[in-house]
Amino acid sequence: MDPGQMGKQLTAKNQIDMDLQHLNDNFTKKSPESIVDWALEQAKDPVITTNFRPYESAILHLVTLKKPDIKVIWCDTGYNTRNTYQHAKELIDKLNLNIHIYVPRQSAGYRDVVLGIPEVDSPEHKLFSEQVKLEPFRRAMNEHQPDVWFTNLRKGQTSFRDSLDVISKSKDGVWKVSPFYNWSDTDLDEYLIRHKLPNEKKYYDPTKALANRECGIHQ
Numbered sequence: 001m002d003p004g005q006m007g008k009q010l011t012a013k014n015q016i017d018m019d020l021q022h023l024n025d026n027f028t029k030k031s032p033e034s035i036v037d038w039a040l041e042q043a044k045d046p047v048i049t050t051n052f053r054p055y056e057s058a059i060l061h062l063v064t065l066k067k068p069d070i071k072v073i074w075c076d077t078g079y080n081t082r083n084t085y086q087h088a089k090e091l092i093d094k095l096n097l098n099i100h101i102y103v104p105r106q107s108a109g110y111r112d113v114v115l116g117i118p119e120v121d122s123p124e125h126k127l128f129s130e131q132v133k134l135e136p137f138r139r140a141m142n143e144h145q146p147d148v149w150f151t152n153l154r155k156g157q158t159s160f161r162d163s164l165d166v167i168s169k170s171k172d173g174v175w176k177v178s179p180f181y182n183w184s185d186t187d188l189d190e191y192l193i194r195h196k197l198p199n200e201k202k203y204y205d206p207t208k209a210l211a212n213r214e215c216g217i218h219q
Helices: 003-027 032-042 056-066 082-094 108-114 124-144 185-194
Strands: 046-050 071-075 098-102 148-150 167-169 175-177
Touching: 003 032, 003 167, 032 056, 032 148, 032 175, 046 056, 046 124, 056 082, 056 185, 071 124, 098 124, 108 124
Parallel strands: 046 071, 046 148, 071 098, 148 175
Antiparallel strands: 167 175
16 A cells, blocks of 8 residues: 555544544533434434343333334344343333344354354354354344444443443444443433333353453454
8 A cells, every 4th residue: 555545544544533532522421312313313224233131121222212113133142041032022022123133154053062152262262253143243234234333332341342432433434322331230220210121130141251251243
């Protein structure tokens, strides 16, 4: 790449970084409702992703309240707890979600025989994560081609997520919006009570093992 082209790319990146900083500075004291309203005004093809983990009902409720027909993408690993599947069914029905479910190309039964659930530090774990989460997620995003992606990332979940903000940009150039980024569990508990929403805490992600570990989708 010639220096001129490289310089243009660096300038564009710096401009994006400055725009993001400006947006996030403005959103620090804004309500999640205001953030969702702003994002939907910018969007042509928004989506929301969910795994029906604890507190997902809050963002699903808020975003679908503003845009009832928004596409809701669920990459189901096949290893969720019975409680999670029951919780998912309850929310799909209660909020009338426009759900799009993506599953691994290999069945859990077959994988259990040939691979199992590898330890997180083993060489096989990368393949496992690719099969059950990363490939289905890429397939979903490739099919829907969103320009705005709503997610329930929050500060304090992982060290990587602490480096993000309300608005960030994915490595594929999609605007990622986390309306509850600065909210605590207590804040969300109050939201769920206020809107009479269910919550479910018996959740398991086989690609992470630990709650403070990234699975790869948001990196």
